Amino acid sequence: MHTPTQLQEFIDQAIQNIIYPAQPERLYLPISYIMSLGGKRIRPALVLMSADLFAADVHQVMPAALAIETFHNFTLIHDDIMDNAPLRRGKATVHEKWGVNNAILSGDVMMVEANKHLAMLDAAVLKDALETFNSTAQGVCEGQQLDMEFESRDQVSIPEYINMIRLKTAVLLGGAMKLGAQVARATKSQAEQLYAFGENLGIAFQLQDDILDVYGDPEKFGKQVGGDIIANKKTLLLLKLKELTNPADEDLLEDLMTYTNLAQKIEKMRMLYDKYNIRELAMAEMSAYADQAFQALSELEVSEDRKSELDLLAKALMNREY
The missing domain is CATH 1.10.600.10 (Farnesyl Diphosphate Synthase)
Structure with a gap:
């Protein structure tokens, strides 16, 4: 190995x-x-x-x-x-x-x-x-x-x-x-099992990226925090917020899409996300896909010691700092 x-x-x-x-x-x-x-x-x-x-x-x-x-x-x-x-x-x-x-x-x-x-x-x-x-x-x-x-x-x-x-x-x-x-x-079923592991891990990783864009530490994230908010990118967090907002907040959200004061835009979007527990909802969605990935890996019929490095790498990918 x-x-x-x-x-x-x-x-x-x-x-x-x-x-x-x-x-x-x-x-x-x-x-x-x-x-x-x-x-x-x-x-x-x-x-x-x-x-x-x-x-x-x-x-x-x-x-x-x-x-x-x-x-x-x-x-x-x-x-x-x-x-x-x-x-x-x-x-x-x-x-x-x-x-x-x-x-x-x-x-x-x-x-x-x-x-x-x-x-x-x-x-x-x-x-x-x-x-x-x-x-x-x-x-x-x-x-x-x-x-x-x-x-x-x-x-x-x-x-x-x-x-x-x-x-x-x-x-x-x-x-x-x-x-x-x-x-x-490998057998066809082993190859498919690994595909399921990689695909679900990839979805979880991208959802984590969406969350880190709003809540990440810029030093550790390696990208500008709030970039998705500035670009009005339709991430899981924004789509979830749109599902849940009351009429008054819906109007505020509509206004925020055209804000030119970017620092204020990021701050007010974060306040809306916090009000509707969007971070927790997005984390739950991310965890569901990560769980599916690790389940596929655990079901793979290969000795545990051979799977350990892959397991460690996947956990490292899913434990980037917020």
């Missing part, structure tokens, strides 16, 4: 060893750039941890991990363009450095590079691996589309929101785990 730290070191080394074509330089340089920006490498680590459960050689599974990480970074390039984001992991985004057209094209070729990694897998597992990878990638794109559509919609239901974050965020965690299991030649 390997620790997540060891697996992340293997991944970083494998990424450094990838040789992209030298020309056209402006097509491939942005790929090397975004792949080298680091990050926690959670998704490829989950591929390897999943395979590790079944005593697979993690180096033989590495092409699947690199495919997932390459795809993930491809989505980040395109997300940053859509969000007009200037920074990614504290550095200039690809479109800021090379221009939008270049960034789109480099992102496109990253999808090809991801498939080239997958093609290096053993032929016996390749069909299942491709099926999982493609359905995961498609789901992420569907989630991003829904997220954009929700911005211009007045009404979004909580089930719709949960489905959107499931697609945009959670299917990639579930897909990474299922892929690792398939490459390690």
